[in-house]
Amino acid sequence: MTFNQFFSGAAVATLLGLATLGTTSCSKDFIDLNDPTRLPTTLGYTDSLSIVTGVTAAYASLQDIYGSAPGNNRGMFVFTEIPSDNSFALTSGELLNEFNDFSISTINPRLQSQWQVTYRAIARCNIILSRAGGVKLTDATRNRFFGEVRFIRALAYFNAVQIWGDIPLVKDEIASIADAYKFGREKKENVYALIEEDLTFAENNLPTAQAGANLGRATKGAAQGLLGKVLLTEKKYAAAALELKKVIDANNYALQATYANIFLTSNEMNTEILAAARYTKGGLGIGSAFNTWFMPVLPAAVATTINGNIGTGQQFNSVDPDLVAAFTASGATDVRAAASFGTYVSGTTTLYYTKKYIDLPTSSTDAENDWIILRYADVLLMYAEAVNETGGTITSAALDAVNRVIRRSRNLPVATPNATVDLPATISQADLRARLALERRLELNFEGHRWFDLVRTDQAIPVMNAFFTRTGSVSRIDSHNLVWPIPQQERQTNPVLTQNDGYPSAL
Template sequence: MTFNKSFAGAAFATLLGLATLGTTSCSKDFIDLADPTRLPSAEGYTDSLSIVTGVTAAYSSLQDIYGNGSNRGLFVFSELPSDNTFALTSGELLNEFNDFTLSSINPRLQSHWQVTYRAIARCNVILNRAGAVKLTDATRNRFYGEVRFIRALAYFNAVQIWGDVPLVTSEIASIADAYQFGRVPKIQVYAQIEEDLAFAEANLPVTYTGANLGRITKGAAQGLLGKVQLTQKKYGAAAVSLKKVIDANTYTLQANYANIFLTTNEMNSEILAAARYTKGGLGVGSYFSTWFMPVLPAAVALTVNGNVGTGQQYNSVDPDLVAAFTASGASDVRAAASFGASTVANLTQYYTKKYSDVPTSAFDAENDWIILRYADVLLMYAEAVNEQSGPDALALDAVNRVIRRSRNLPVATAAPTVDLPASISQPDLRTRLELERRLELNLEGHRWFDLVRTDRAIPVMNAFFMRTGSASRLEARKLVFPVPIQEIQTNPILKQNEGYL
């Protein structure tokens, strides 16, 4: 079986939030049973084809995590709490994320917890069973590397959302087993994440082509490892990991910023990893175009980048982000590629244009969700170097490449009018990197996690609330989100985060 975008799920069961896997055949169309009484089949995953099926099912978990019909996606946690965007849709309780009034009964918490541990369980099944299947060592280790990356990514998102979480690295075989997993200190989870990514780096190829395009590569593992290390303030290790990606010359910045997000240019030279979707009535299209595009009267047609369509506009780009782009100057081409404005009944709302597409039908568009791209790597590398001993020439070159591209200038040629000066101080570069990351990566699922990582969430968000006249205030205990109440009620050894009911 070759890898392509038209994958769905496999036969799964959700067991107390920890999903287990039990299917035996290789097929393009899998079935999600979501049956809480179903345990793994001892007969499953006994040959190479079924292992391939399981690995593909693990990839399909990325659709669950980054957004589909069962879960609203990572943007709920990574963008809505930030100063980039705010919720519009009623009935979804998304507003609780942007005004920090979350309670543990919010359904978005439960759905994301569930898909996270379902993804982890799918990976654990492969890691548990592939050792007994006849495969070459290289093939087996490649499969292991792919699912260990996916498991690491799921855990990385989880610790950023909840802090301490259950660490499950083996297959759940019984209901009794599931009750044994309480929350462990996040330092232990990070250690497992780093171990998984080191294995992936050592066993994955540099590139894939053809039907395998989109599989996890060595560079993706190195880039994510660098981000994990940076989040833990392991600046030296992060710089080493990220420099490997840069030195490999496998990835390059797209010359045109807008081209990064075109559905006709997926998995382009800038993208290290993405959650992949495909439209066409296959059940694996992306929801983002419908979720993020404006709601318009039936008689009104909206044209975005040559595409015509309407949407539900779950959220609006915050005017504060629009103002940040305005302050960046009219020459910053990222603004036009990032957001548009829709005015209905004299009310103007901004919307992200990064997920523009004409769906085959509602919730069936082509847009992938980019997990990690080269501009992110360059900016993280500059941050890792700067936090050690201040800027050096390589760190400045990395960030200057991103700045040049934002002005439509050649990224590999010095541009004195926009380049940062060699004399820039450590604090000034820190401030500039915060801004560049906000503008460059807006609405791609990074802003809130960036603010928390750099210890800037409280001052930035409280200043934002003051500017906008909001009564909301951010305090330290709200830097993590509540554990869903259903999980605590089901498994009493799970404890709630401080300050949440």
């Protein structure tokens, strides 16, 4: 499916993947996709139930964006972890190695599939925004639905603008294939403007909390936290600090006392999670594949001792020894190391694998693990970064935010000052900047932040080139590598799409 097909209306049926609320048990009912239905958009979205199912379809898009084996898209880790110093690709069949060594081809299928699922998500959101205004709903209900899909649309665009830079900006439902061809690439500043507008609306119209069957739907705190990250990425530091402080001051989220507990499938959507792409195992077609994708190919006896897996690991990518070395330098008291990666020795080769997505799957690609999009530790570290980058003296509140994360990493009470591990009030801006970069790398490893963090802080080129030198790689990057190429197939389908500098422009 190419660009124009995502947005066609009456002429092309839209794959919605619809289900009503409560079709199966557990707390993920709102994403259940039993009996996916292909509906022409001219026939759907005429009453309140169809709007509910449409919003459900928009949420389902997050599974595709963050990784779905049935959907054949590997997800955001391809763009956020593999290009970084956190991991390296172990398989060439998936062409993940092209992201690993920055030898990316414009026909790479991972580029194409990510583009597809991104604009499919945006199309689903735009249809709801276009149609729900004419459906009989209370203003509060309509605005809550609008807030949810505008959060999803903002998230999709935020990922896309960080991957590709200037991209097509589609704000409304597209009714014909001919109309789709009119969309060229929009300046990223205009894309960010829509993202900010969407998240501001979501912040003002979403509930403070979701519970029961709605657990995992977007909330006010999720919108505020994501908006803070967007503003930080735009280097609007003062505005970012204000938005992130709202999350902290609301006191609706808290660090888990034990770092490892964040990632337990028995503890999903815990007090630390603001937003996640949700998955449910059990043969429903909506389980996650991360357990298999990240686990080594192990003998059955060894696999069973790790996670009950019967040798089904594919290990698309491995934890890089450079990340292991960073944990070693952090000290034996840093409990995040034991919770973040494991070791398996095969002959003379030592393999490392992430432990954040371990689960006993129903089948090889049917596990329970959610993909955490935003959590409270991220908010605390971003808040400290935003305050530090304003150029003034670091505030006690911002310093306490990062110190809470550091204390938890040492298994200490997060709210109790500790002179042994706390950063001093006299720390310089440069030293705090460096420490925040390290803490983000260790705290958020393999959660889809590292590459975007390096680009946001203007450290991607020096950090990665130093990494390549240190590891003996011949790879080097420059400014053109800070975004990825526009997929060739999309440019052939829609000739008005231009290519990013430094990549082949010929069709």
